[in-house]
Structures are given as C-alpha cells and as structure tokens.
Amino acid sequence: MSLLVNFHISITGKLLMMRYRSYLITFLSICIVFGAWEIAGRIPVSYAFPTFTETIAAFWALLIKGTLFVAYFETLKPLVVGVLISAFVGIGIGLAIGLSRMSDWLLSPIFVVMQTAPLAALIPLLIMIYGIGLTSKVAVVLIMAMPVIVLNTGSAVSNTPASMVEMARSFQGSKRDIIFKIILPAASPIIFAGLRLGVSAGFIGAVLAELKITPTGVGDIITFSRSIADYPSMYAAIMSIILLAVIFLQVLERMEILLFKGRGRGHASEE
Template sequence: MTIYGYRIPMMASLIVWCILWEIVGRLDLLLLFPPFSDVLVALGDVVNSRSFASAVSITLYSYAWGLGLAIVFGVALGFLMGTVPVADRLLNMWVNVFLSAPLSALVPVIMILFGMGAPTVIVTVFMFAVWIIALDTRAGVLHVPASLLEMARSFGASRWTTTWKIVLWAAMPEILAGIRLGVIRGVKGVVIGQLLVSIIGVGALFTTYSNNFLMEHFWALTLILFAFALTVGQLIALLEARIDYYAGARS
C-alpha cells in the first residue's frame, strides 16, 4: 500500500488494530476484551505453563494426522475428478456441498461414530481440510494444457508416467494453494473438535481459561493459534512461489 508516495508495510494495519484493541481494553468497554498489553504479558505465562506443553503435543498429534490424511485423500480425489469425467460428475456436487456445509454441526455425529478422543479430532481436521484440497487439485488437473499431454503421448509415455511427471507438476501450484487453505481450515477443525467434543489439548485450555474468566490467557492462546496457522500458510506460500514457473509456463 502506498500513501502520498510512501510505501506503507502490510504490518502497519496490524499495528493499528493492536492500538485500537489496547484503547478498547483500557476503557473497560467490554469484559471479554482486556488490554492488548495484558494479553502480551499473559502470553509468556501461557507458553511457560506445563499444561501448555502437554496440550500442544496432543493438538499437534491430532492435527498432523488429520491434515496428512486430508492431503493424501484430497489430492487423490482431486486427481480422480480431474481425469475421469464420470467421477467428476458424480462427486463434484458432493464435494462442494461438504465444503460449504457447516461442518461444526457434523461434529456430534463424528463423536458418535468415533467416540470421545483423539480419533474424533483427527476426523474433524480431515473433514475441514480435505474438500478444499480436492477442489483445488481438480482445478489444477483440468488446467493442464492439452499440448503437454499430446507431447507425452507422442513420446510413448505411459499413463502413469504422464500423470506423475507432467500432470502432477503442472497442477502443483493449485495443489499447494489447496493445501495452504487446508492448513488454515485444519486449525479451525482441531480447535472445534477439541472444544466441542473431546475436551483435550488446546480445547481444554480454552475451556479452563473461559470458565475462570482468564480472558488475557484466552486471547493469548488465540494469538498463538493464529500465528501458527499464518506461519505454516506462509511457508507453503513460499513453496508456491518457488514453483510458480509451472503456472507461468501453462499460460
């Protein structure tokens, strides 16, 4: 953003919001919003607590498994929809329905099927992340130029070789975009799963802080989750930028 010829960094908007947060907190307008400076102080208490280390280990375990399964299944489903027209006609509508549906309402159903524990949280993360990955992968596969496929066939490449060495890499920008969005949606899924069903991990900390009106600690934990999601998303975005050549080559 540029104002009067001066380039303003994107972080400036974040600083403005922090200042507004501090003002609202100091005025005691809302009990739920303590001053931002108090949240920063509580941030150290949260990170250094013994319960935080235990909660993070449980949460990362569920998140990693759920997201890993979502990536594998989502990419495979997207490839199937992008390469087999019949499968696309059968599955496309349902994938879009699950993507736009309020998945939080399905968490109690998942709890009945998988019980109250880590499996429910893993499935919740999977459900939140897999559909956007599948749709972005499908978009990438459908946008692979026909000239690349014709070239592979002219050199006698098998279907597996064409898929692995041409289609996969040509669709990689969209696949990574879907994974980046899935990473962020997966954070939402792990919190909802631990908060609504299995009161474990980060969900247990949120419940403890809110029940005891420790709002400084509550918002400090929220900031940690936001920072985690944005950091992982940015790392994937950097990987996207490194392979952006493939997107340019297709256009």
C-alpha cells in the same frame, strides 16, 4: 562495461527497495492492528476484551509455565494426522477427479456436500459413531480440510492446458510422465492454494473438536480461561493458534518454492 555494472547495481537496488518496502508495509499493518487492539482494550469495548499488552503478558506466562507446549502436544495430534491424510488422500482423489470424468461425476458431489454441511450439527453424530477420542477429532479435521484440497486439485488438474498434454504425448511421454512432469507442475499453484486453505480449515476443525467433543489441548485453555474470566489467557490461546497457522502456511509456501524451483511451474489456466 561500466554501464552494465551500473545498470546491474540499479536493478539490484530497486529489487532490494521493493522487498524492504513490502516488509515495511507488512510491519505497519501489524502495528495498526495491534495498536487498534490496545486502544479498544483500554476504552474498553467490553470488560471481556483485554488489551494487547495484557494478552502478550498472558501468552508469555503460558509459555514459561509450559502450559502451551503441553496443550499443543494434544492439539497437534488430530491436526497433524487429519491434515496429512487430507493432503495425500485429497490430492490423490483430486487427481482422479481431474483426469476422469466418471470420477468427477461419482466423487465431486460427495465433497461438495462435505464442504457445505454444517459441521456443528455433524459433531454429535461423529461422537455417537467414534466416541470422544482421537478418531472423532481426526474426522472433524478431515471433514474441514479434505473437501477444499480435493476440489481445488480436481479443478487445477482438469484445467491443465490441453496443448501441453498433447505436446507431451507427441514426444511419446508416458501417462506417468504426463502427470508428474506436465500436469502437477502446471497445477501446483492451485493445488498448494488448496493445501493452504485446507490447513487453515484443519486448524479450525481441530479447535472446534476440542471445544465441542472433549476440552483438551488449546481448547481446554480457552474453555477454562473463559470459565474463570481470565480473558487475557483466553485471547493468548486464540492468538497462539493464529500464529501457529501462519507458520504452517509459510512452511507450505516454502515447500512449494523448493519443490517446483526450476521446473517451469505455471498456472493451470495459462494458455
């Protein structure tokens, strides 16, 4: 009995050490990046490149004044709408592409073209069609986010192990059961990887829309700060975008764990 207890304590201790080691490595990598940033700003690499401490000071100033909150109220509108539409519609289209060869032939080329098209060249066309309001900004987010989600979902669904599908059919599983209990759990890692990439692309699209269509939200802070040579505030706004994107991605990762916890989630390519 004592041997089992000691073995359990040993395994638990090793797991905790591995977890803390990963946290320590992450912390050290962050310190290296920010330390290099501080050194590069003090050399200086460029007069337009502030130090990390100056950027943090500007970031807190924007927070205290409430400027960032007001800016993100505008930026998050097209981002949230675009990402939600991309997620729900994109996963639905990806399912159709993965389950039907005809849908694959009809729809896949459209999203491949969307993914490879130069967005900066399409923005003037979107402005001509939808104007300079919310609709055109949502369209930019959709063009950036949806192709990644659709193509990843389609690839994941089409690569679901045929043996698992055949087993479900042999047990008289309905098509709905096969999709929701076999295909989606098996394809979930690649689908959620596509969602994370789509969210990242959506952030890029939202900020690009604000810079190229109308300077509102965080894009307005970046444009205005650059125009008056307030580079710490400009970099603080850019850093806030990165921080928010990381938070969004962590939330998606937690959602994936909660949704498929205990459901035998596996890789779509596993045999």
